[in-house]
Amino acid sequence: MMLRVNLVLLAILVACALSLVTSRHQARKLFVELEREQTQTRAYDVEYGQLQIEQSTWAMPARVERIAREHLRMELPAAGRVEVIDGTPR
Amino acid sequence: MRATASATLQLPRSRAPLLFGGLLAILMLLIGRSLYLQRIDNGFLQEQGSSRYSRNIEVPAHRGRIVDRNGESLAISTPVKAIWAWPEKVETTPEQLKALADALETPVASLSRKLREGGEFVYLKRPVAPEVAERIAALGIAGVHDETEYWRYYPSGDVMSQVLGFTGDHDVGQEGMELAEQSWLGGKPGTRRVIINRRGEVVEDVASIRAPQEGRDLALALDTRLQYLAFRELKAAVESNKAKAGALVVLDVKSGEILALANWPAYNPNSRTRAARERMRNRALTDVFEPGSTLKPFTIAAALDSGRVTPTSIVDTAPGTLTIGSATIHDAHREGVLTVEQVIQKSSNVGAAKIALSLPPSTMWQTLSDAGFGAPPRTGFPGEVGGRLRPAKSWKPIEQATIAYGHGISVNLVQLARGYTLFATDGELKPVSLLKLDGPVAGRPAIAPETARAVRRMLEMVVAPGGTAPKAQVAGYRVAGKTGTAHKLEGRSYTDRYVSSFVGFAPASNPRLIVAVMIDEPSAGQYYGGSVAAPVFSTVMGSALRMLGVPPDAPLSNAILPPENADIREET
Numbered sequence: 246m247m248l249r250v251n252l253v254l255l256a257i258l259v260a261c262a263l264s265l266v267t268s269r270h271q272a273r274k275l276f277v278e279l280e281r282e283q284t285q286t287r288a289y290d291v292e293y294g295q296l297q298i299e300q301s302t303w304a305m306p307a308r309v310e311r312i313a314r315e316h317l318r319m320e321l322p323a324a325g326r327v328e329v330i331d332g333t334p335r
Numbered sequence: 336m337r338a339t340a341s342a343t344l345q346l347p348r349s350r351a352p353l354l355f356g357g358l359l360a361i362l363m364l365l366i367g368r369s370l371y372l373q374r375i376d377n378g379f380l381q382e383q384g385s386s387r388y389s390r391n392i393e394v395p396a397h398r399g400r401i402v403d404r405n406g407e408s409l410a411i412s413t414p415v416k417a418i419w420a421w422p423e424k425v426e427t428t429p430e431q432l433k434a435l436a437d438a439l440e441t442p443v444a445s446l447s448r449k450l451r452e453g454g455e456f457v458y459l460k461r462p463v464a465p466e467v468a469e470r471i472a473a474l475g476i477a478g479v480h481d482e483t484e485y486w487r488y489y490p491s492g493d494v495m496s497q498v499l500g501f502t503g504d505h506d507v508g509q510e511g512m513e514l515a516e517q518s519w520l521g522g523k524p525g526t527r528r529v530i531i532n533r534r535g536e537v538v539e540d541v542a543s544i545r546a547p548q549e550g551r552d553l554a555l556a557l558d559t560r561l562q563y564l565a566f567r568e569l570k571a572a573v574e575s576n577k578a579k580a581g582a583l584v585v586l587d588v589k590s591g592e593i594l595a596l597a598n599w600p601a602y603n604p605n606s607r608t609r610a611a612r613e614r615m616r617n618r619a620l621t622d623v624f625e626p627g628s629t630l631k632p633f634t635i636a637a638a639l640d641s642g643r644v645t646p647t648s649i650v651d652t653a654p655g656t657l658t659i660g661s662a663t664i665h666d667a668h669r670e671g672v673l674t675v676e677q678v679i680q681k682s683s684n685v686g687a688a689k690i691a692l693s694l695p696p697s698t699m700w701q702t703l704s705d706a707g708f709g710a711p712p713r714t715g716f717p718g719e720v721g722g723r724l725r726p727a728k729s730w731k732p733i734e735q736a737t738i739a740y741g742h743g744i745s746v747n748l749v750q751l752a753r754g755y756t757l758f759a760t761d762g763e764l765k766p767v768s769l770l771k772l773d774g775p776v777a778g779r780p781a782i783a784p785e786t787a788r789a790v791r792r793m794l795e796m797v798v799a800p801g802g803t804a805p806k807a808q809v810a811g812y813r814v815a816g817k818t819g820t821a822h823k824l825e826g827r828s829y830t831d832r833y834v835s836s837f838v839g840f841a842p843a844s845n846p847r848l849i850v851a852v853m854i855d856e857p858s859a860g861q862y863y864g865g866s867v868a869a870p871v872f873s874t875v876m877g878s879a880l881r882m883l884g885v886p887p888d889a890p891l892s893n894a895i896l897p898p899e900n901a902d903i904r905e906e907t
Binding site: 272273276277280287290291294295297298300301302304305306307310327 | 397400407408409411412413414465483488490491492494536537538539540559560563564567810811
């Protein structure tokens with residue numbers, strides 16, 4: 246009787262030990278995955294920052310003005326060519 | 336029968352216990368040693384063990400962005416790579432070493448020396464472009480890794496360099512707003528302890544020793560488009576007038592926010608070679624100058640407030656000079672009998688001095704002090720100064736007379752622009768802010784509303800034909816302002832070098848913006864504020880009002896254009 250109980254307990258112990266090993270392994274695998282995803286997040290962060298810099302650089306008024314003047318041949322009308330009109334509804 | 340048994344080998348009686356005892360002693364010794372190592376002297380071995388599988392890794396925290404009032408990025412930290420190695424783990428073939436050296440752009444010899452002498456950890460190169468870091472990673476050399484760190488970029492370049500400042504090592508603010516708001520912007524990197532596997536990959540988080548704290552974004556009051564406009568016009572004016580330097584401030588009347596603050600000469604904060612200190616100074620806040628005639632409205636306001644004069648009171652400025660003790664005050668044009676309004680319009684020094692001398696010094700001092708002179712404008716900008724306004728008790732009559740037209744008192748440009756909030760509002764001094772605010776702020780009443788309105792009318796006359804600054808006119812808008820042309824003080828005597836300035840606001844019917852322009856030592860022939868600074872004011876104010884969509888308030892038929900060769904009348 247005692248022997249049978251011991252055998253059952255042993256079997257449970259082995260099962261527990263094995264499940265501990267597997268879950269530990271699972272945890273490690275998931276952690277590695279998490280690390281990878283976090284690295285990916287950081288990579289996207291990097292890209293976002295760089296895109297922000299790029300966007301700001303392209304949108305700088307100095308550049309916009311240069312393109313408007315040189316490429317599109319736009320210019321500010323001289324004061325004499327500006328007519329101020331009254332926009333208030335009557 | 337027993338005798339046959341005794342025929343077997345007879346060992347000495349004591350031998351077995353002796354052997355047993357000996358083995359037991361050795362066993363005890365081993366147990367004792369292992370207990371000693373496990374329990375008592377376990378530090379060394381544990382350290383050795385953990386150094387083989389765990390590391391403290393720094394978790395970087397990025398610095399907050401600086402953005403303008405519309406969310407446009409002005410300063411961004413972006414991660415770049417730092418290449419580092421564990422020399423003891425590095426195993427390379429000569430080809431790999433050569434490739435690594437090529438990617439890092441260093442000679443093979445210096446690289447291998449670094450790897451030999453590096454100890455446990457060595458930086459091979461920082462910063463490195465992410466593409467280069469990828470190429471190095473592709474080489475797959477064990478023990479060579481990259482790490483992310485942050486580098487600051489300023490897309491606007493020199494346009495607002497003095498306001499933003501820059502960061503130094505480890506992305507810590509060193510100048511300007513980067514320094515002033517360091518604790519807000521700066522991120523605090525954290526540390527965590529991890530377990531690594533044989534390939535150097537992190538396999539388990541042991542503990543977070545210190546959680547990283549990310550930096551926060553900072554919204555400035557600046558408007559990038561206005562700032563660029565101000566910078567462009569200022570730069571053009573400084574260059575065409577062959578001036579030493581210049582500064583320009585655009586202030587929102589309702590909120591006191593600094594919408595633009597330009598300085599020339601400037602520098603490019605992206606270049607890591609340091610520019611001259613000269614170019615880094617934010618002159619509008621850290622330099623003082625004698626304002627000259629731009630201070631006259633405050634004298635007149637003090638006189639009107641005291642009730643001693645009215646806008647139409649008569650002041651005799653003939654013969655254009657006024658002698659006090661041994662000193663004589665001059666007018667550039669003889670004007671004769673003027674009203675108080677005309678003293679401002681024609682900028683008469685003698686007139687302003689006479690009005691000032693009719694006041695007790697303490698009254699005048701109080702008004703100037705209430706207008707914010709003599710104390711820093713408290714923008715929080717590092718190195719801002721307050722200028723000099725000596726206590727009224729120490730004023731001699733000649734000093735009171737010269738302070739009336741802006742000599743013997745020093746101010747910075749932001750202070751001067753802020754002072755004009757008195758006239759742009761109904762007599763309130765608004766606090767100025769470099770940071771974006773949510774809405775209008777309450778000012779501190781300094782002069783009576785009637786006085787403010789009276790001075791505002793006078794300032795409008797300055798820009799009208801017959802005033803000193805017809806070139807400050809803006810088509811479609813009513814403009815009010817005042818010119819200034821001050822002799823520069825060198826040591827104790829005045830020189831023939833000038834500071835030309837113009838401070839004004841528009842639309843005069845409901846002021847929205849104050850623009851203050853200061854040009855230091857114009858030397859291309861022109862030096863009057865009305866011909867050097869007023870045109871800059873006109874361009875910046877006109878474009879700014881149109882950009883902000885402020886409805887024109889000038890009578891439509893009254894879109895007078897300043898005549899090209901207008902007679903610029905100005906006192907110095």
